[in-house]
Amino acid sequence: MDVFALLMDGFATSLSPLNLMIVLVGVTAGLFIGAMPGLGSVNGVAIVLPLTFIVPPSSAIILLAAIYYGAMYGGAVSSILLGIPGASTAVATTFDGRPMAQQGKAGLALIAAAVASFIGGTISVILFTVFAAPLADLALKFGPAEEFALVLLAFTTFVGLGGDDVLKTIVMICLGLVLSTVGLDLISGQPRLIFGDMPGFYSGISFLVLAIGVYGIGEVLHTIETSKSAPSVTPARISFKELRAGLREMNRLWKTMSVGSFLGFFVGMLPAAGATPASLMAYGIARSTSKKPDSFGKGNIEGVAAPETANNAASTGSLLPMLTLGIPGSPTTALLLGGMVMWGLVPGPMLFIEQPDFVWGLISSLYTANVAAVLINLALIPLFVWALRMPFTVLCAIVLVLCIVGGFAPSQKMHDVWLIAGFGIAGYLLRKADYPLAPLVLALVLGPLMEKSFRQTLIAEQGNVLAFVERPLSGTFIALAVLFFLLPLAKYLRKSPKDGVAAAE
Amino acid sequence: MLTADRVIAASLMAFSAYLMWHATVLPIGWEGSSGPGGGAFPFWLSLVMLLASAGILVRSFIGTKPDDTPFFDPDMIRSVIVVSVALIVTITAMQYLGTYVALIGFLLWYLRIFGGHGWVLTVSLATATPVFLFFFFEVTLKILLPKGVTEPLFLPLYAMFF
Numbered sequence: 001m002d003v004f005a006l007l008m009d010g011f012a013t014s015l016s017p018l019n020l021m022i023v024l025v026g027v028t029a030g031l032f033i034g035a036m037p038g039l040g041s042v043n044g045v046a047i048v049l050p051l052t053f054i055v056p057p058s059s060a061i062i063l064l065a066a067i068y069y070g071a072m073y074g075g076a077v078s079s080i081l082l083g084i085p086g087a088s089t090a091v092a093t094t095f096d097g098r099p100m101a102q103q104g105k106a107g108l109a110l111i112a113a114a115v116a117s118f119i120g121g122t123i124s125v126i127l128f129t130v131f132a133a134p135l136a137d138l139a140l141k142f143g144p145a146e147e148f149a150l151v152l153l154a155f156t157t158f159v160g161l162g163g164d165d166v167l168k169t170i171v172m173i174c175l176g177l178v179l180s181t182v183g184l185d186l187i188s189g190q191p192r193l194i195f196g197d198m199p200g201f202y203s204g205i206s207f208l209v210l211a212i213g214v215y216g217i218g219e220v221l222h223t224i225e226t227s228k229s230a231p232s233v234t235p236a237r238i239s240f241k242e243l244r245a246g247l248r249e250m251n252r253l254w255k256t257m258s259v260g261s262f263l264g265f266f267v268g269m270l271p272a273a274g275a276t277p278a279s280l281m282a283y284g285i286a287r288s289t290s291k292k293p294d295s296f297g298k299g300n301i302e303g304v305a306a307p308e309t310a311n312n313a314a315s316t317g318s319l320l321p322m323l324t325l326g327i328p329g330s331p332t333t334a335l336l337l338g339g340m341v342m343w344g345l346v347p348g349p350m351l352f353i354e355q356p357d358f359v360w361g362l363i364s365s366l367y368t369a370n371v372a373a374v375l376i377n378l379a380l381i382p383l384f385v386w387a388l389r390m391p392f393t394v395l396c397a398i399v400l401v402l403c404i405v406g407g408f409a410p411s412q413k414m415h416d417v418w419l420i421a422g423f424g425i426a427g428y429l430l431r432k433a434d435y436p437l438a439p440l441v442l443a444l445v446l447g448p449l450m451e452k453s454f455r456q457t458l459i460a461e462q463g464n465v466l467a468f469v470e471r472p473l474s475g476t477f478i479a480l481a482v483l484f485f486l487l488p489l490a491k492y493l494r495k496s497p498k499d500g501v502a503a504a505e
Numbered sequence: 506m507l508t509a510d511r512v513i514a515a516s517l518m519a520f521s522a523y524l525m526w527h528a529t530v531l532p533i534g535w536e537g538s539s540g541p542g543g544g545a546f547p548f549w550l551s552l553v554m555l556l557a558s559a560g561i562l563v564r565s566f567i568g569t570k571p572d573d574t575p576f577f578d579p580d581m582i583r584s585v586i587v588v589s590v591a592l593i594v595t596i597t598a599m600q601y602l603g604t605y606v607a608l609i610g611f612l613l614w615y616l617r618i619f620g621g622h623g624w625v626l627t628v629s630l631a632t633a634t635p636v637f638l639f640f641f642f643e644v645t646l647k648i649l650l651p652k653g654v655t656e657p658l659f660l661p662l663y664a665m666f667f
Contacts, residue, residue: 053646167557167564171517174554178524178547185531185543192543193527217592224588225581393620394630396588400615401608404596405638408604409648417596425589432576433513451546458540 030070040087180447217424
């Protein structure tokens with residue numbers, strides 16, 4: 001069946017009354033979560049995940065994807081109205097969005113952000129649709145050796161491209177991987193790393209417990225520390241006249257928006273990169289190719305459109321490797337992956353064969369979510385202005401309650417609630433000391449796959465380690481992984497000879 | 506900042522060593538033709554973690570410019586500690602006094618005393634939240650939240666909804 005027919009079948013699923021309602025609810029919730037300063041898509045998905053037990057698994061994933069999507073739109077709202085990015089992914093939007101708001105053009109900036117997000121979302125979903133099936137076909141050829149090599153590659157992108165301290169990144173990856181081995185050994189079934197002989201550790205440490213701890217509790221503690229005074233909200237309302245004027249202005253920006261979309265999509269696919277660097281890169285390109293680079297940072301509408309197309313495109317891009325290969329492209333998609341595994345829908349190429357209804361239903365729901373998001377976003381702007389006045393103390397209290405109860409609900413153990421509190425405080429401290437948290441969460445989610453594929457390969461090949469490099473695909477991945485791993489070293493060496501020459505002279 | 510960096514690196518080293526010791530319960534070596542044993546994966550990765558955090562610690566002593574910015578924001582750290590303690594108290598109370606007592610207490614404290622909000626907001630949120638949680642988790646999802654000693658009080662409610 002060709003892609004178009006599959007997509008049409010998908011629409012039959014995603015346009016069912018239940019799923020359509022779920023998309024609307026998810027997008028609206030996502031918009032508000034994204035608009036709240038401090039809360040982004042990853043926090044939203046982590047906190048809401050336990051609540052999604054209320055709908056069937058396939059709808060739950062659509063709900064989470066809709067929240068993810070909505071949060072990307074919502075991030076721009078607080079960037080523009082408060083001057084504080086609603087999530088790190090919307091940092092670049094503050095550069096020009098805030099000056100626009102201060103010049104009394106908040107409405108125009110919000111329209112630009114929403115329309116740009118829609119364009120970025122739509123172009124990237126089309127790219128997604130085109131690439132998904134071929135990539136899944138390719139992934140069907142993967143054996144355990146390739147799986148291991150690909151996971152390794154995903155982690156080395158953090159070392160090579162992550163931009164964080166290399167040693168701290170390595171510590172976080174290893175910590176996540178080791179924590180993922182807690183529980184029963186995959187091959188022999190023997191218990192291991194049962195700390196203090198507590199029975200709660202026999203079932204392992206759930207990704208959800210770590211995510212709620214780090215992204216829920218940890219985030220609240222961080223917000224408490226950084227929110228000294230309440231920020232002031234710029235009032236904004238939009239009229240049809242402004243909407244028409246905004247659309248006319250956007251019409252000039254097709255080049256910027258298409259560059260942002262393609263860039264965002266491909267950067268978003270990399271685990272270590274994602275929406276934040278993609279939006280910063282798109283902003284940089286828009287400024288350097290502009291005829292009036294000086295007007296950027298002073299309220300240029302192009303400076304709002306570029307990052308907003310890129311961050312939405314990146315969020316779709318990071319879904320692609322998650323769904324087709326089972327390797328998430330961002331922390332949020334890592335949580336989606338964990339959620340899918342929890343519900344028995346294991347992402348990867350087999351999902352495209354065994355559950356085509358679900359896969360294409362999810363993909364087509366991205367189209368509906370996109371349309372819903374732009375409409376709801378524009379319609380609810382007055383409500384956002386009101387919601388942004390909500391004091392942090394109310395928001396934090398509600399988030400903490402949801403973390404505690406949501407952490408208990410999935411497996412109904414107090415053990416998990418204690419772990420969440422522990423991870424929350426530890427995550428808060430690690431984040432303050434510049435340890436990146438995304439690789440930690442990704443490592444916990446991918447750890448079991450990595451160990452299983454590694455040991456399966458060795459069992460199948462009678463302990464021959466060279467099996468990983470002898471197979472062409474896995475060999476290529478390993479070579480790339482080595483390259484990424486050596487990248488920081490190469491950078492360091494390129495810098496130091498100059499110092500050496502200077503010293504000699 | 507530098508001190509905090511060192512303390513965290515040292516704690517991570519200690520934690521990795523603990524993990525390594527724990528991992529040795531299962532074989533950590535090469536088991537003939539079946540590849541590494543069950544303890545190998547956690548053991549060797551913990552070793553890498555130990556080395557990397559040792560690297561961070563060593564690096565902090567050589568050739569870095571002094572960084573005097575405080576690790577915690579002195580004005581706000583009190584709030585962070587107070588909320589963390591409140592969180593721990595709430596979870597303890599959840600186990601013994603039940604979820605609803607614990608969460609209502611937490612919300613009353615957080616909104617009224619910590620947040621300084623008015624009684625109207627405080628009471629309405631502290632009532633609406635447990636009612637929502639009850640209907641969402643217990644009635645709809647059939648997930649029973651811990652009740653501790655307050656369990657008998659819920660029997661009439663169970664009779665009504667189940």
